[in-house]
Amino acid sequence: MARGISPKMARLMANMYYVGGIAYLLGIDEEAIASAVEQQFRGKEKAISMNIQAISEARAYAADNWGDVCKFAAVGREKPEDTYLIEGNEAVALGCIYGGITMLSWYPITPSSSVAESIISWIPKLREGEDGGLTCAVVQAEDELAAAGMVLGAGWAGGRGMTCTSGPGISLMSEFIGLFYFAEVPGVIWDINRTGPSTGLPTRTQQGDLSMCYEASHGDTQHIVLIPGTVDECFEFGWRAFDYAERFQTLIFGFGDLDLGMNRWSTSGFEYPSEVMDRGKVIRTQEEMDAIPNFGRYRDVDGDGIAYRTLPGSGLAPMLYRGTGHDEDGVYSEDPQVYYEAMQRLRKKIDGSRDILPAPIIREEEDGEIGIIFYGSMENSIVEIDDLLEDRGLSVSTCRVRALPYHSDVEKFIERHEKVVVMEINRDGQLYGILRKELPTDLLPKLFSVAYSDGLPPKAREYANRVIEVLEG
Amino acid sequence: MVKLNVIELEKSEYKGGKSTLCPGCGHDQISNVIIQAAWENGIRPEGIAKMSGIGCSSKTPAYFLGKSHGFNTVHGRMPSVTTGANMVNKDLSFIAVSGDGDTASIGIGQFIHAIRRNLDMVYIIENNGVYGLTKGQYSATVEKGSKKKKGTPNEQAPIDLCAMAVNLGCTFVARSFSGSKKQLTALLRAAMSHRGMAIIDVISPCVTFANNDESYRSYNYVKSNDEVLHIVDYISHFSPLSEVEVPEGEYSDIPLFDGSTLRLETLASDHDPEDAVAALKAIHDGTQQGRHVTGLLYYNPNQPTATDNLGLTETPLMDLADSELRPSPESLAEVNAGFRAR
Numbered sequence: 001m002a003r004g005i006s007p008k009m010a011r012l013m014a015n016m017y018y019v020g021g022i023a024y025l026l027g028i029d030e031e032a033i034a035s036a037v038e039q040q041f042r043g044k045e046k047a048i049s050m051n052i053q054a055i056s057e058a059r060a061y062a063a064d065n066w067g068d069v070c071k072f073a074a075v076g077r078e079k080p081e082d083t084y085l086i087e088g089n090e091a092v093a094l095g096c097i098y099g100g101i102t103m104l105s106w107y108p109i110t111p112s113s114s115v116a117e118s119i120i121s122w123i124p125k126l127r128e129g130e131d132g133g134l135t136c137a138v139v140q141a142e143d144e145l146a147a148a149g150m151v152l153g154a155g156w157a158g159g160r161g162m163t164c165t166s167g168p169g170i171s172l173m174s175e176f177i178g179l180f181y182f183a184e185v186p187g188v189i190w191d192i193n194r195t196g197p198s199t200g201l202p203t204r205t206q207q208g209d210l211s212m213c214y215e216a217s218h219g220d221t222q223h224i225v226l227i228p229g230t231v232d233e234c235f236e237f238g239w240r241a242f243d244y245a246e247r248f249q250t251l252i253f254g255f256g257d258l259d260l261g262m263n264r265w266s267t268s269g270f271e272y273p274s275e276v277m278d279r280g281k282v283i284r285t286q287e288e289m290d291a292i293p294n295f296g297r298y299r300d301v302d303g304d305g306i307a308y309r310t311l312p313g314s315g316l317a318p319m320l321y322r323g324t325g326h327d328e329d330g331v332y333s334e335d336p337q338v339y340y341e342a343m344q345r346l347r348k349k350i351d352g353s354r355d356i357l358p359a360p361i362i363r364e365e366e367d368g369e370i371g372i373i374f375y376g377s378m379e380n381s382i383v384e385i386d387d388l389l390e391d392r393g394l395s396v397s398t399c400r401v402r403a404l405p406y407h408s409d410v411e412k413f414i415e416r417h418e419k420v421v422v423m424e425i426n427r428d429g430q431l432y433g434i435l436r437k438e439l440p441t442d443l444l445p446k447l448f449s450v451a452y453s454d455g456l457p458p459k460a461r462e463y464a465n466r467v468i469e470v471l472e473g
Numbered sequence: 474m475v476k477l478n479v480i481e482l483e484k485s486e487y488k489g490g491k492s493t494l495c496p497g498c499g500h501d502q503i504s505n506v507i508i509q510a511a512w513e514n515g516i517r518p519e520g521i522a523k524m525s526g527i528g529c530s531s532k533t534p535a536y537f538l539g540k541s542h543g544f545n546t547v548h549g550r551m552p553s554v555t556t557g558a559n560m561v562n563k564d565l566s567f568i569a570v571s572g573d574g575d576t577a578s579i580g581i582g583q584f585i586h587a588i589r590r591n592l593d594m595v596y597i598i599e600n601n602g603v604y605g606l607t608k609g610q611y612s613a614t615v616e617k618g619s620k621k622k623k624g625t626p627n628e629q630a631p632i633d634l635c636a637m638a639v640n641l642g643c644t645f646v647a648r649s650f651s652g653s654k655k656q657l658t659a660l661l662r663a664a665m666s667h668r669g670m671a672i673i674d675v676i677s678p679c680v681t682f683a684n685n686d687e688s689y690r691s692y693n694y695v696k697s698n699d700e701v702l703h704i705v706d707y708i709s710h711f712s713p714l715s716e717v718e719v720p721e722g723e724y725s726d727i728p729l730f731d732g733s734t735l736r737l738e739t740l741a742s743d744h745d746p747e748d749a750v751a752a753l754k755a756i757h758d759g760t761q762q763g764r765h766v767t768g769l770l771y772y773n774p775n776q777p778t779a780t781d782n783l784g785l786t787e788t789p790l791m792d793l794a795d796s797e798l799r800p801s802p803e804s805l806a807e808v809n810a811g812f813r814a815r
Contacts, residue, residue, distance in 0.1 A: 084812035094808060100798030102790040103560045105553075126800040126808075133786030135797055137560035139779075142586040146553035149546070149583070153557025156544060157522075157565070158791035160798070161557055175547055183544075269809040272802045277795045311791065312542030312558065313565050315519030320535050320543040332535070 013054045020058025025070040088260035091231040093118035095238015102159040105139045105150035110202045111258040112192035115164040148173035151187040158311040160242045164190040167209045178217030179323045186245035190254035192261045195455045204455030205258035207425040213253040222350045225253040225404040229379030235270040246280035259457040260377035281308045296328040305349030357403035368397035371417035375401040384460035423450045479515035487512045489537040499651030499677030504537045510661040522565045526551040530572035530599035549580025552587035562789040563780045567594035573614040574604045577632045588641045590779040595664045596672045601679040602690045609682030620687035636756045639771045645671035646771040659705040668730035702768030704738040746772040
């Protein structure tokens with residue numbers, strides 16, 4: 001049919017016959033289609049008329065041959081006043097902008113590049129300082145190792161550094177991630193998950209990096225991971241990540257994925273940061289220094305595992321930071337007791353973040369015996385999964401984990417339910433594994449895993465069926 | 474009476490902890506020169522950031538400038554950490570120490586890209602041709618035919634870091650020898666007065682693994698094969714010119730960023746440090762004859778540094794008030810409106 005309009009352009013127009021056919025089936029208004037075509041081919045009159053002709057032909061053909069076969073219809077509605085559409089990656093970017101990012105270093109990688117590109121596009125509009133200069137530096141690094149090193153340097157020097165990447169980048173950054181942890185330097189890395197392992201399926205989605213992020217780098221390490229499930233949380237965790245990084249003097253992971261990051265989701269508008277910036281325990285004057293008894297860069301003066309730090313250039317308690325073993329004053333040490341105590345304090349510090357980090361979102365059923373734990377972009381499928389389970393006679397409570405180490409409410413949620421299924425988009429059940437490692441052993445028999453990943457965003461039916469399968473055992 | 478520098482500090486203010494390197498190590502001589510140069514130049518110790526990677530050389534920041542913050546980072550990745558710190562605090566004076574393993578092998582990528590960005594730092598390579606901490610394996614800078622104390626001679630061609638830096642357009646490239654205190658001090662003082670990336674490749678014999686005469690980087694070998702390009706004198710911007718000794722022969726003066734001057738006294742041939750091809754030829758000719766060419770090889774002043782073209786505020790980013798870092802609530806309303814569903 002397309003050859004009838006233009007033999008030369010036939011191939012290019014073939015898809016418009018599908019548009020016409022589907023428009024007929026769903027009863028989409030002719031004018032609405034025409035205005036979409038006009039917008040797409042703005043200014044190219046010939047293309048507009050040829051494409052509209054193709055659509056009309058297809059619509060007429062469908063009307064003559066298919067009849068009334070479709071159960072569904074597309075109906076127009078009023079434009080909602082306060083609904084906004086945005087990609088998760090742009091939401092993260094804006095969160096960083098409002099979080100006071102002062103240095104972005106990045107190396108291009110799908111699907112995280114649009115986080116960096118979005119930050120770059122917003123800096124001139126939103127981050128002009130009082131003298132007209134910009135208040136955020138951007139470096140396109142030579143690789144992910146360098147990008148992570150730059151974040152470390154920025155955090156050490158008193159800035160708010162961030163880089164964004166995907167799984168392969170985290171693998172490369174792992175050496176520096178250990179240095180963040182051990183030398184206690186603030187920084188933020190956003191991991192926009194794609195399907196692994198290795199190069200994997202670069203343009204597909206997964207929650208395959210969770211256990212890697214949580215324990216990245218050699219030796220005993222543990223990192224705070226923020227897991228947004230909506231674009232609003234992408235924005236909120238975007239700014240909060242810097243506060244947590246400086247408060248806990250460590251690396252914070254933002255954990256997104258391709259599905260949430262590169263698709264547009266609706267929001268009723270981002271909320272302005274509800275808290276002033278938390279710059280952490282930084283000593284900036286001699287008076288502040290004098291007020292601390294027995295200062296040492298790694299001495300736990302307050303009993304919360306978080307020591308005070310000073311910045312290069314300040315002249316206060318100058319110190320050579322190092323990734324080697326160090327005592328409470330930061331001096332090289334291989335003393336067994338010194339090492340043991342340093343590692344205990346680090347554990348205490350990160351463990352102390354549990355109930356300060358975002359609490360889980362819990363939707364509790366009154367008589368729910370079954371609980372489902374999930375996280376991240378699965379938020380977009382949970383309602384449908386819940387409905388499918390209800391159809392099968394299962395009433396479930398849900399608990400969406402929003403950070404690691406997990407909040408004490410997660411443990412209480414498990415305590416309250418007879419059986420708890422941990423549902424996630426990966427093969428091995430990574431959150432399930434983390435919970436099994438950290439929960440009291442008497443809770444473990446309650447835990448079940450539904451982990452499934454084929455590269456695509458979660459299909460509700462797939463998960464619902466598997467939940468029933470594991471529960472029926 | 475105790476001698477004070479131009480900002481009225483004693484030299485002891487620039488010293489560090491006790492070295493744990495092998496007695497006689499060239500690296501310790503370099504540490505002493507760093508102390509001397511920083512003191513003579515009158516740099517505020519708290520304004521300096523000492524940076525290093527991993528290796529014998531990278532341990533040395535513990536042995537100098539004890540009043541300065543520093544970061545002994547990871548192997549070969551010091552330039553990226555320096556870059557990040559420089560981005561948020563461009564007022565810091567970065568003095569970095571690396572080795573031939575740290576720079577020419579594991580860290581060659583970051584080294585190259587730091588040069589490409591013209592990162593504002595002094596980058597000292599303490600270059601002995603061997604990995605000392607792991608007990609004497611050859612590094613990538615060791616000359617073909619050179620032989621360390623144990624084992625067979627090196628068969629592979631070396632990476633000449635100075636030649637590479639010149640090719641990459643590094644704005645200050647010098648080579649020296651840890652045993653040439655006067656030359657090294659003048660070059661280091663000039664590097665500290667330079668704005669942009671200043672590389673000093675310092676041949677620094679490893680007394681434990683490669684100080685035998687068959688090693689091209691032993692004291693004896695370097696002393697008798699040092700091809701000095703010119704005699705260098707540093708004239709600081711705060712010392713009166715009348716006190717500076719004028720050489721009898723020909724000389725040329727190189728103006729430095731902070732107003733100081735590096736005076737080059739011509740020796741056998743007249744090397745023009747602003748001529749990249751001449752620098753490469755001098756290095757090449759020296760290598761052909763098994764000789765180390767030392768002096769200021771290449772100088773290309775007034776190039777933009779890594780932070781210059783970013784349009785940043787005058788105040789270092791880490792010094793800005795939180796209010797300057799978080800846009801207003803009104804701006805967020807506008808941002809939201811821009812995403813209204815159509």
